[in-house]
Amino acid sequence: MAERFNSSLDILCPMHVRLSASGHILHVGPTLAKLRPGRALVGERFLEVFRIERPRVLTSVEELRRAVGSKLHLEFRDPPRSGLKGVAAHAGEELVVNLSFGINILDGVEQFSLTSGDFASTDLTVEMLYLIEAKTAAMEAMRDMSLRMQGAKIAAEEQAYTDTLTGLKNRRAMDHVLDRMIRLGHEFAVMHLDLDYFKTVNDTFGHAAGDHVLQQVARILVDETRDDDTVARVGGDEFVLIFDRLADRGRLESIAQRMISRLEKPIRYQDNICRISASAGTALSSFYDVPDAAQMLDDADAALYMSKRRGRAQHCFFDPGLPDLGDGSTTAAE
């Protein structure tokens, strides 16, 4: 009879333990037996093999008997401890305790190399393992996709803010930076720089030479500015430089002079020597009670125009003291 009972329970509850009235193990299910290979368990006292921690620490078989029907949290007393869930039930004078891995199932399956055959056919453990694996795969696919999408988005934004020939910022990016500077209320300077004789290079040596020169110019401008500054190409041979938290006329003047003198060094393109120069004009945010992006750009442009009138290859500051004449003739300080 006991044999038939055991084999029935082995099918229905492969992780059960049958206990005698005295709390000794009479039989263990085949899956539970796998958790302690080479050890019979039969004959040992249940509470010496397992430590029951909830609903409270149980130390005697009488206490276990009183906990029939409650959810038990228990673990092996010796490692690997493998947290288990269980429930005890009466079987005449005996007790049957059915165990499961609960939420630790993944560790358990891995640790003891369990297979589908180790779980009862009605047990959803294998389905749960399937689900964990399937969902992990689906989540990874989604994550991969969002990473790719994010990369594509960054690339698209970079492109939208970048001048593709020189790698400098473009006019759109410059507008954003100017707006941000004004919003933050920092002191800053806007320098408008225009190449001189660039058209000659283009006309004489061709567009490829011109493109090469623009790339060299871009390199020099980036070289001569700080990381926090913004260098944008806003037209064919026009550049706008925004100097964050810099309003010192002396420093700006020397930066401009250094740039111009470097730009005047001949640039070799294949067998040709290209010669250009540059003129620049600067407006400082401190000129205005409330700086306005369009106004500052206009004023920097006016100063640039003054530099050109003075014979190019120079730099000057916009002078707010002079009235804006609208014809661009004398807005900058003479």
Add this chain to the structure above:
Amino acid sequence: MHGLINRAIQNFVRDTYGEATWKRVAADAAIDTPDIEAMMDYDDEVTWALLEAVQAALTRDRGEVLENIGTYLVSHPNVERLRRLLRFGGVDFIDFLHSLDDLPGRARLAVSDLDLPEMELREHGGGRFSLTCRGGEPGWGHVMIGILRALADDYGALVMLEFRDRRRGDEIVDIALVEHDYAEGRDFRLAGSGDTGHG
């Protein structure tokens, strides 16, 4: 069609015949981007155009291409993950056959908008079975032949498979189990190989 299905076609071509062949197929099928997004939806036309292009590139007919895709999905190391998910279906090949009715449900558990045709397995005795794929796009029967052939290998069973016919949207595959324990079969542990398989 779900991107996963188109992506399966891409991975099959790429992993079996190389990147260059895939690029040619993608161009031939007029796919905008060279990579299929597995988690996005595509018009059904994309799938048909892809299959046409694969058939042309490999000079195989539709049935052969679909069978090869099915086999690839179970046997190629790059899609080990799918093999594992299928192996959860049963402890041996017969057990697996009996789980085929659940396959569309299992697929939906993994990816809720992935629709597979209904499947029904019938046992005719003497190791003979038939599988009916119901209400799917034409061709699922061939994909299933490829999948079943590779899985039989995986379980170590020897089977003969034959596409019987397509009637009123049903495709029927005949399965004859010649030997249950023909070969050793491949190892399957419940505890996942979390990091294998990609693409």
